[in-house]
Amino acid sequence: MIRNLKESINIKDLSPKEIEKFITDNGLEPFRARQIGKWIYGKGVPSFDEMTDLSKDLREALKGAFSLGDSIELSEEQMSKDGTKKYLFRLSDGNQIESVLIPDKGRHTLCISSQVGCSLGCTFCLTGTVGRIRNLTPSEILDQYLLVNRINGGTVTNIVFMGMGEPLDNLDNLVRVLKTFTDPNYLALSPRRLTVSTSGLVPKMKELGDQISVNLAVSLNAPTDALRNEIMPINKRYPIKELIKASVKFPVPTRKTLMFEYVLLKGVNDSDKDAYDLGKLLSGINCKVNLIPFNESQPLPYRSPSRERVLGFQEILMSFGINVRIRKSRGRDILGACGQLAAEYPVRNTKKSRRANEAAV
Numbered sequence: 204m205i206r207n208l209k210e211s212i213n214i215k216d217l218s219p220k221e222i223e224k225f226i227t228d229n230g231l232e233p234f235r236a237r238q239i240g241k242w243i244y245g246k247g248v249p250s251f252d253e254m255t256d257l258s259k260d261l262r263e264a265l266k267g268a269f270s271l272g273d274s275i276e277l278s279e280e281q282m283s284k285d286g287t288k289k290y291l292f293r294l295s296d297g298n299q300i301e302s303v304l305i306p307d308k309g310r311h312t313l314c315i316s317s318q319v320g321c322s323l324g325c326t327f328c329l330t331g332t333v334g335r336i337r338n339l340t341p342s343e344i345l346d347q348y349l350l351v352n353r354i355n356g357g358t359v360t361n362i363v364f365m366g367m368g369e370p371l372d373n374l375d376n377l378v379r380v381l382k383t384f385t386d387p388n389y390l391a392l393s394p395r396r397l398t399v400s401t402s403g404l405v406p407k408m409k410e411l412g413d414q415i416s417v418n419l420a421v422s423l424n425a426p427t428d429a430l431r432n433e434i435m436p437i438n439k440r441y442p443i444k445e446l447i448k449a450s451v452k453f454p455v456p457t458r459k460t461l462m463f464e465y466v467l468l469k470g471v472n473d474s475d476k477d478a479y480d481l482g483k484l485l486s487g488i489n490c491k492v493n494l495i496p497f498n499e500s501q502p503l504p505y506r507s508p509s510r511e512r513v514l515g516f517q518e519i520l521m522s523f524g525i526n527v528r529i530r531k532s533r534g535r536d537i538l539g540a541c542g543q544l545a546a547e548y549p550v551r552n553t554k555k556s557r558r559a560n561e562a563a564v
C-alpha cells in the first residue's frame with residue numbers, strides 16, 4: 204500500500220547530501236548515510252528494521268521521520284506489438300502518470316515522467332493539452348525506474364526524461380533524483396546513461412549544468428523564432444539564439460554530444476527551406492539532430508510527413524555536415540510514443556487548455 208504524501212516524507216525524496224545532513228544533525232558519522240543508501244537502493248529493503256548494521260536508535264529515528272514504501276502503484280501495463288511497454292502508475296493523491304520502456308539491441312531505455320501534465324502548451328504535444336497539474340516528488344520519479352526495473356528483472360540500462368512534463372520546470376526535484384541515480388553509494392548509474400530533455404527553459408539549463416553533468420536533449424522543433432513562437436510558446440520568453448547559446452554551454456559527459464530534437468509536422472516545419480534554415484542554424488555546432496516524425500494523436504490537428512519527406516529533410520541537414528538520425532517511432536499503437544502520454548486525462552482543445560492554464564497561474 205502506498206502512504207499518503209501528507210503522512211510522512213518518503214526517504215527517497217531526499218538527495219544523498221540531504222540524508223547525510225539528517226545523519227550528522229543526529230550526531231552520527233556521515234558514512235552512516237552511505238550505508239542507508241546501500242540498503243534502500245542496492246538491496247531494496249522494504250523497511251528500516253532490516254538495516255541491520257545501523258543502531259536500533261538510528262533505525263527508530265529513521266522510522267519516526269520517514270516512510271520507505273513505494274510512492275506509486277502500478278495500475279496498468281500495456282505491451283505494444285513492437286515490444287515497447289507502457290506503465291500507468293497511480294499516485295497517492297489519485298493522479299496518474301506514465302512511463303515507457305523501449306527495448307532495443309543491447310539497451311533498454313526507460314522514458315520517465317517528471318510532472319503530472321505540463322504547463323508549456325506546445326501545440327503538438329498531448330501532455331501539453333492536459334495542462335500542468337503538479338510536479339512529481341523525487342520518490343515518484345525514482346520509483347518509476349525502481350518499479351519498472353524490478354518488474355523487468357533489472358534490465359533497464361538507460362533513462363530519458365522524455366515522458367510527461369518539463370523536467371526543468373521541476374528543477375530541485377530533478378537534481379535530487381539525478382544525484383541519487385548517479386551517486387556511487389546509491390544507484391550508481393553512469394551519467395552517460397541519463398538524458399534530460401527540455402523545451403528550453405534557458406536559465407534552468409544553466410542551473411542544472413552548474414549542479415550535474417548528464418546528456419542533454421533540446422527540443423528545438425523549428426529553425427526560426429516566428430515558427431517556434433507558434434508551436435512552442437516558451438520561445439517567446441527564451442528565443443532560439445539564447446537557447447542555442449545555453450545549449451552549447453551545457454556540460455554533457457565526456458565523449459557525449461549535445462542533442463537537438465526536431466518533431467517533423469507535415470506542412471508546418473518540414474519543408475526544404477526549413478531544413479536549410481536548420482542546417483545554417485546548427486552548422487559548426489558540435490551536436491546531433493534527432494528527427495522525430497510526428498506521432499499522431501487525437502485531438503491534435505497535425506499530421507506526420509511521408510517517409511520520403513523525412514528522408515529529404517535529413518539529406519539536406521546532412522549536406523551541412525550535421526549528424527542526423529531519424530527516431531524510430533516505438534509504441535504508437537498503445538499511445539506510448541513521444542508526445543502521446545496523457546495518462547488517460549481528458550485532453551482538451553489546445554487553445555482552450557492553454558487559456559485555462561494561463562488563468563490558473
Ligand code: SAH
Nearest residue numbers: 328368369400401402422464497498541542
Ligand atoms: N518537456 C520535455 C520532455 C518531454 S517531451 C521536452 O519538451 O523536451 C519529449 C519529446 O517529445 C520532445 O522532444 C517533444 O518535442 C516530443 N514530442 C511531443 N509531442 C510529440 C508528438 N506528438 N510526436 C512526436 N514527438 C513529440
Ligand code: SF4
Nearest residue numbers: 321323325328331402
Ligand atoms: Fe511540455 Fe515537452 Fe509537451 Fe512541450 S513537448 S508541452 S514542454 S511535455
